[in-house]
Every structure is written in C-alpha cells, then in structure tokens.
Amino acid sequence: xxxxxxxLPGDGIGREVCEAALPVLDLLNLPIQxxxxxxxxxFWCQEGNAIPAATWHQIDMADAVLLGAISSKGKQAAEAELxxxxxxxxxxxxxxxxxxxxxxxxxxxxxxxxxxxxxxMPFRCAIIxxxxxGLYAGFDRQGVPESLSDWLTHPNLARSxxxxxxxxxxLQTRFGLERLFRYAFDYAGANGYxxxxxxxxxxxxxxxxxxxxxxxxGIAAHYAGIEAEICNVDAVxxxxxxxxxxxGVIVAENLLGDILSDLAAGVMGGLGLAPSAxxxxxxxxxxxxxxxxxxxxxxxxxxxxxMFLTIGMAxxxxxxxxxxDRIDGAVLQVVRQGRCLTPDLGGASTTQDMASAIxxxxxxx
Ligand code: NAI
Ligand code: MG
Numbered sequence: 001x002x003x004x005x006x007x008l009p010g011d012g013i014g015r016e017v018c019e020a021a022l023p024v025l026d027l028l029n030l031p032i033q034x035x036x037x038x039x040x041x042x043f044w045c046q047e048g049n050a051i052p053a054a055t056w057h058q059i060d061m062a063d064a065v066l067l068g069a070i071s072s073k074g075k076q077a078a079e080a081e082l083x084x085x086x087x088x089x090x091x092x093x094x095x096x097x098x099x100x101x102x103x104x105x106x107x108x109x110x111x112x113x114x115x116x117x118x119x120x121m122p123f124r125c126a127i128i129x130x131x132x133x134g135l136y137a138g139f140d141r142q143g144v145p146e147s148l149s150d151w152l153t154h155p156n157l158a159r160s161x162x163x164x165x166x167x168x169x170x171l172q173t174r175f176g177l178e179r180l181f182r183y184a185f186d187y188a189g190a191n192g193y194x195x196x197x198x199x200x201x202x203x204x205x206x207x208x209x210x211x212x213x214x215x216x217x218g219i220a221a222h223y224a225g226i227e228a229e230i231c232n233v234d235a236v237x238x239x240x241x242x243x244x245x246x247x248g249v250i251v252a253e254n255l256l257g258d259i260l261s262d263l264a265a266g267v268m269g270g271l272g273l274a275p276s277a278x279x280x281x282x283x284x285x286x287x288x289x290x291x292x293x294x295x296x297x298x299x300x301x302x303x304x305x306x307m308f309l310t311i312g313m314a315x316x317x318x319x320x321x322x323x324x325d326r327i328d329g330a331v332l333q334v335v336r337q338g339r340c341l342t343p344d345l346g347g348a349s350t351t352q353d354m355a356s357a358i359x360x361x362x363x364x365x
Contacts, residue, residue, distance in 0.1 A: 127250045
C-alpha cells in the first residue's frame with residue numbers, strides 16, 4: 001500500500017538538508033508518496049502561528065512526518081517580528097516542535113547512537129527520552145507559594161525569602177512512565193538490544209526515583225529476554241564517553257534524557273550526524289537533532305548526513321527496514337572514507353557534494 005510521507009522543510013539549513021537528501025527516496029523506488037507542507041518562523045511572522053491550519057490537516061493524513069529544522073526565538077523577539085496587522089492580538093509564540101509533541105502526544109524521543117566518525121571501538125545503542133513530563137512538565141516558576149513553605153524547609157529559603165527563590169517540579173506519573181518503559185523494552189526487542197538501562201538519580205531523588213524504579217521493574221518483568229538495569233545518570237554520562245558499547249537502550253526522564261542525548265550526539269561525531277524520532281501511539285515525526293543553524297545557513301556548509309539517517313528512521317517506521325539499512329550503510333561508508341565531508345567533519349565539501357557521495361553509495365554499496 002502507498003504510504004504518505006509529509007515533508008516540512010522549515011527554516012535555515014532544514015530546507016537545505018531536505019533538498020539534498022530527499023532524492024534518496026527516488027533512488028530507493030519505494031511505494032511512498034511525498035508531499036510538502038509549510039512550517040516555521042516565516043509563518044509565525046505572517047500568520048501568528050508557526051504551524052498553519054493546512055499543515056495540521058496534512059499531518060493528520062500522513063503515515064510519517066519529516067521535519068527539517070525550525071528557528072525558535074524568545075518570546076519578545078517573536079512578538080517584535082509579527083507583522084503590524086497581527087500585533088496587539090495577544091498571540092503567544094509556542095515553539096512548533098513543542099506544539100507537535102503535545103498535540104500528537106509524542107511521548108518518546110528516540111535517538112539511535114553509533115560511532116560514525118572518530119576513533120574507538122564501534123558500538124550501537126539508543127537513547128529514549130520521555131517527552132511530555134519530568135522536569136519539563138511546565139511546573140516552573142519564580143517565587144515559592146506560601147502553601148509550600150511547610151514542605152520546603154531548605155535553610156537557604158529562609159535566608160532568601162519565598163519571593164527570592166524559584167522552583168521547578170519534576171512530574172512523574174504512572175501513566176507516563178508505564179507507556180515510556182513499555183516502549184523502551186519493545187524498541188529493545190525490535191532492534192536486537194539485550195539490555196535496557198534506566199538513567200535516573202534514585203539515590204538523591206529518593207521518592208520520585210523509587211517511584212520510577214518500581215514501575216520500571218514492573219514493566220521489565222514482562223520482558224524475560226531483556227536485562228533491566230538502573231543506573232545513576234552521571235555514571236551513564238561517563239560510560240557513554242568511556243565505554244558506550246556496554247549499553248543497549250538507555251531510557252530517561254525529559255531533562256536528563258535531553259542532556260544525555262546531546263552528549264550522545266557528541267560521541268557520534270557531532271550534530272551533523274545525529275538523527276531522531278518523536279513517537280506516540282500511531283503517530284510519529286522524524287527530525288535531525290540539529291536546529292536551523294543560522295550561522296551557516298545559505299553557505300552550503302550544512303552536513304546532510306543527519307537528514308539522511310533521519311529519513312532512514314522514518315522509512316524503518318513505515319516498514320521499509322531494508323531501505324533504511326542501505327541509507328545507514330551509505331552514510332557510514334562516506335563518513336569512514338572521509339573524502340567528501342563537510343567542514344564540521346574536517347572536510348571542505350559542500351552539502352550537495354557530500355549528499356551526492358551518499359546517494360552514490362546508496363546505488364553502489
Ligand atoms: P543549531 O543546531 O542550529 O546549531 C548549533 C551549532 O551546530 C551551530 O554552530 C551550527 O552551525 C552547527 N550545526 C548544526 N547542524 C549542523 C549541520 N547539519 N552541519 C554542520 N553544522 C551544523 O542550534 P542553535 O544554534 O542553538 O539554534 C539555532 C536555531 O535553531 C534557533 O532558532 C533554535 O531555536 C533552533 N533549533 C531548532 C531545533 C529544531 O528544529 N528541533 C533544535 C535546536 C535548535
Ligand atoms: Mg537538546
């Protein structure tokens with residue numbers, strides 16, 4: 001059956017890497033119908049919404065969505081750039097990436113990690129970050145409410161005063177954690193990983209840590225063939241650099257997972273190489289980890305590899321695993337050969353040149 005693939009190139013180098021990498025779909029000759037949609041900064045400036053209504057409709061009809069990158073600026077900059085007809089209408093800028101994650105309930109952010117560039121032992125693992133709650137649940141405020149003062153007995157609070165303090169709350173729910181951990185174990189099974197590691201801080205965050213631990217072990221009991229391990233997040237950060245081959249799937253709450261996954265992008269060889277997926281029940285979108293890179297946009301310096309690998313993840317999601325393997329293999333080959341690399345990897349090639357080399361490696365592995 002024909003699959004519908006919606007491409008939202010977005011801003012800056014997002015557009016450039018989409019244009020460079022998408023020809024791979026023609027080469028692979030798959031039953032996929034590609035459609036383009038609009039998203040990003042320009043639409044905020046024109047319409048007061050970075051995701052136009054027509055795009056939401058396209059998203060609802062698609063089997064998978066590919067996002068290039070989006071420029072998100074601070075609230076004030078966003079308001080200042082609205083066209084005069086939209087100003088003063090009380091419009092609030094909400095990051096389109098957040099809108100997508102919230103509206104489609106994309107609770108898991110998946111980042112496959114393997115050593116593409118650089119020295120060291122080959123390895124392959126994946127980081128699954130919770131995307132909807134944890135420390136990014138939105139309970140973040142300046143000033144401590146009077147009603148919490150009995151509970152917050154920290155001595156510094158008395159020294160500063162309740163109005164000279166700020167709090168962020170880490171929200172962990174049974175609902176959120178069960179679906180996350182189930183997804184992590186299913187992903188491990190489907191991708192040949194024999195271990196799932198929960199990266200948290202149970203020895204310091206005793207209550208929420210114990211809560212997560214109990215739920216994690218409860219879910220793990222249903223997956224007999226997969227080892228469940230609970231580690232302190234700082235130790236996981238160290239091991240990701242020193243012995244990443246010991247990991248299979250690493251699962252973490254929102255903030256901790258955010259940090260670990262950028263660390264992992266560094267281990268892979270940089271932002272230009274890191275793909276990601278945002279997964280919900282029956283919904284998904286795929287994007288390179290990098291942003292719109294205004295510092296290099298328009299100069300032909302953007303590394304297209306992350307976009308190729310991201311397209312591979314989307315293809316795998318739509319059931320085209322063999323095609324995804326061909327893309328992964330081609331990127332690996334070009335990066336290892338080291339002849340056609342963009343400046344971020346120490347080369348002097350343009351986005352187009354590196355993309356052409358990868359496309360060639362897809363046709364002739
Ligand atoms: P960024 O990822 O755009 O750039 C960080 C640094 O990495 C820059 O020096 C850039 O030149 C380099 N870089 C990134 N991707 C590259 C590639 N493919 N090839 C070579 N070099 C690459 O992050 P930054 O600068 O913090 O944010 C820029 C804009 O992107 C902001 O408006 C930000 O809000 C947005 N952003 C959007 C994301 C998304 O669409 N999901 C994610 C991160 C940032
Ligand atoms: Mg991040």
